[in-house]
Amino acid sequence: MGLSFDKLKxxxxxxxxALSHQRLKVLEYLADNRCHPTADQIYVALKxxxxxxxxxxxxxxxKILGEAGMVKAITIEDNxxxxxxxxxxxxxxKCESCGTIYDFSIDLDSMKSGDLNGFKIRDKDVYFKGxxxxxxxxxxx
Amino acid sequence: MGLSFDKLKxxxxxxxxALSHQRLKVLEYLADNRCHPTADQIYVALKxxxxxxxxxxxxxxxKILGEAGMVKAITIEDNxxxxxxxxxxxxxxKCESCGTIYDFSIDLDSMKSGDLNGFKIRDKDVYFKGxxxxxxxxxxx
DNA sequence: CAATCAAACTGTAATCAATACAAGAATAAA
DNA sequence: TTTATTCTTGTATTGATTACAGTTTGATTG
Numbered sequence: 001m002g003l004s005f006d007k008l009k010x011x012x013x014x015x016x017x018a019l020s021h022q023r024l025k026v027l028e029y030l031a032d033n034r035c036h037p038t039a040d041q042i043y044v045a046l047k048x049x050x051x052x053x054x055x056x057x058x059x060x061x062x063k064i065l066g067e068a069g070m071v072k073a074i075t076i077e078d079n080x081x082x083x084x085x086x087x088x089x090x091x092x093x094k095c096e097s098c099g100t101i102y103d104f105s106i107d108l109d110s111m112k113s114g115d116l117n118g119f120k121i122r123d124k125d126v127y128f129k130g131x132x133x134x135x136x137x138x139x140x141x
Numbered sequence: 142m143g144l145s146f147d148k149l150k151x152x153x154x155x156x157x158x159a160l161s162h163q164r165l166k167v168l169e170y171l172a173d174n175r176c177h178p179t180a181d182q183i184y185v186a187l188k189x190x191x192x193x194x195x196x197x198x199x200x201x202x203x204k205i206l207g208e209a210g211m212v213k214a215i216t217i218e219d220n221x222x223x224x225x226x227x228x229x230x231x232x233x234x235k236c237e238s239c240g241t242i243y244d245f246s247i248d249l250d251s252m253k254s255g256d257l258n259g260f261k262i263r264d265k266d267v268y269f270k271g272x273x274x275x276x277x278x279x280x281x282x
Numbered sequence: 283c284a285a286t287c288a289a290a291c292t293g294t295a296a297t298c299a300a301t302a303c304a305a306g307a308a309t310a311a312a
Numbered sequence: 313t314t315t316a317t318t319c320t321t322g323t324a325t326t327g328a329t330t331a332c333a334g335t336t337t338g339a340t341t342g
Contacts, residue, residue, distance in 0.1 A: 018309085020319065040299080054321040059300065075218045076266075079299065079329070093260060104256035111252075111267070115245035118274035119234060125217075125268040126252070133259035159338090161290065181328080195292040200329070220300070220328065 011068045025050060026061045030071060030085035036092070036101045038080050074101070076127050091126035097135035104128075152209045166191060167202045171212060171226035177233070177242045179221050215242070217268050232267035238276035245269075 008027070012019055025046050030037070037045075043058045062083055065071040074082040076094050082101065084092075089109070093102040108124045149168070153160055166187050171178070178186075184199045203224055206212040215223040217235050223242065225233075230250070234243040249265045 016318090018318070020308090022320075038299090052321075056301085056322075057320055060320085073218065075216055077214065077216045079220065081218075081299080091254065093257060093262075096263070102256075102260075104254040106252065106254050111247065113232065113245040113247050115243075116234060116269070118277070119243075119269075120272040120277055121234075121269050122237070122271040123269065125266075125270075127266040127268070128257070128260075128262050128264065129266075130263040131261040136259070136261055157289090159289075161337090163291075179328090193292075197293075197330085198291055201291085222328085 008068075008070055011070065015068060017064060017068065022046075022050065022053060022057050023061045023065065026058060027065065027070065027085065030083060034084075034086065034103075036074055036082040036084050038082055042083070074125075076101070076129070091128060093128040093130070093132070095132035095135055096129055097131050100132060102132065149209075149211055152211065156209060158205060158209065163187075163191065163194065163198050164202045164206070167199060168206065168211065168226065171224060175225075175227065175244075177215055177223040177225050179223055183224070215266075217242070217270070230265075232269060234269040234271065234273070236273035236276055237270055238272050241273060243273065 009019060026042060029042055029046060033045075039055070039058050039062060042062075043053065043055045046058070047053050062071055062073070066073055069087070070085065072084045072087060074084055074092055076082075076092065086103070089106065090103045091106040093104055094100070095102070106126055108126070111124060111126075150160060167183060170183055170187060174186075180196070180199050180203060183203075184194065184196045187199070188194050203212055203214070207214055207224075210228070211226065213225045213228060215225055215233055217223075217233065227244070230247065231244045232247040234245055235241070236243070247267055249267070252265060252267075
């Protein structure tokens with residue numbers, strides 16, 4: 001996996017946050033499953049390894065790691081928040097047929113707008129929607 | 142207001158959808174209030190004009206008009222879907238302090254990615270987050 | 283003008299992701 | 313060991329959205 005634990009621990013200790021067993025497992029799961037899972041998917045998967053795990057812990061962990069900049073929440077639509085550990089600049093494409101979310105590279109730095117002079121921009125999100133090649137081949141069109 | 146009723150009615154009649162009183166009022170509200178309101182805000186505001194209005198009708202209307210391409214749902218975060226009638230290409234900036242959503246111009250057509258060859262792109266969304274000038278001036282920083 | 287039918291509207295009930303909260307472990311410090 | 317603080321857990325609650333069934337509206341037909 002490509003996790004930078006040094007950066008992570010430094011970031012967390014700066015906030016007096018311990019890297020507990022549960023939190024580490026959530027991070028590991030996100031690192032190993034780059035499918036943008038929901039909180040519930042993470043919970044169900046980890047519940048097998050950690051039978052005592054609580055869904056509240058998963059939500060708390062995702063929130064804390066999000067504030068520390070280690071995890072990013074993706075809210076495209078459908079009232080389902082998904083999570084991504086990869087913080088490198090990329091956009092997200094959601095297939096409206098199968099629901100899969102694909103990453104794609106895009107240069108966020110070059111995205112500027114004169115309308116935002118005086119605004120402090122902390123985060124940029126790019127979401128595309130449509131049909132993925134796999135679903136396109138199924139319908140024939 | 143800048144509503145194109147001809148295009149609207151054509152689009153709706155193509156789908157055998159009538160432009161009822163309630164639906165027209167929702168459209169009018171969105172045209173007159175470019176603040177990206179939630180479904181509930183629309184409901185509360187129109188309830189005064191139409192005391193019998195049901196919240197379900199507001200949701201149904203927003204869904205139907207969305208499918209007809211007349212209204213766009215904006216889901217940045219916070220489990221609150223907002224709605225926008227302006228379909229011209231622009232991005233949305235959400236102030237994390239006051240919650241206001243600002244429009245800003247951006248060239249969506251130039252946004253491409255080689256990773257999406259073979260994908261059928263139907264919609265592009267650009268969401269920025271940060272602090273707006275008004276809130277920046279309040280904190281002094 | 284009834285009669286008929288489909289679409290539109292309404293209100294209540296249900297869903298479900300997310301949060302609040304309080305009590306119980308774990309961990310570190312003294 | 314005591315103490316304090318953080319972390320975890322489970323339950324209860326929230327709140328936006330949807331499902332559904334009954335009612336109303338409005339157009340069409342005879």
